[in-house]
Amino acid sequence: DATGNAATQVTRTVNVVDTTIPVITLLGSDPVDHEVGTVYTDAGATASDNIDGVITGNIGVTGSVNASVIGTYSLTYNVQDSSGNAAATVTRTVNVVDTGAPTITLLGSNPILHELQTPFTDPGATASDAADGDLSGSIVPTGAVDPNVAGTYTLTYNVTDSQSNAAPTVTRDVIVADRTAPVITLNGAATVQHE
Structure with a gap:
């Protein structure tokens, strides 16, 4: 101060962190109607993050489609960025149907x-x-x-x-x-x- 008294030093720590979750975007339609007895190829998804950029290659997919059996199947897409932030899970529904005539x-x-x-x-x-x-x-x-x-x-x-x-x-x-x-x-x- 004006008299020369020094204040006790105070320190503020600023942690620059990434708390923004990545975003997964499905490619193709949802739900998908797929003809029974034909090979199913998933259209996939993309993922992006505010820090890491495009992280599509890190997407994990769970679930499977049995294209030989009529029914409803779910494929679930997950991804995390380098800070460990997990994207909101995205799910695609695949309906294996029989629309083909004998x-x-x-x-x-x-x-x-x-x-x-x-x-x-x-x-x-x-x-x-x-x-x-x-x-x-x-x-x-x-x-x-x-x-x-x-x-x-x-x-x-x-x-x-x-x-x-x-x-x-x-x-x-x-x-x-x-x-x-x-x-x-x-x-x-x-x-x-x-x-």
């Missing part, structure tokens, strides 16, 4: 040329689905063939998977006609000596 494959030819007045047996069809597998036993055929009446008959095949996805209708034409040539049988000998 496929019907005809067995045998199409059209079928069938001989009139001979028994007809439909060679049938097979059906497969990405989620349900073999649906051949669930095919619903419609239509009929009268092998005793010449004409063109249409057989129709339909199937629906467990998620109510209907396969495109498949048809087969059966053409019933007489294609057998008549047979001539000689009466008597084939060579005749005639006076």
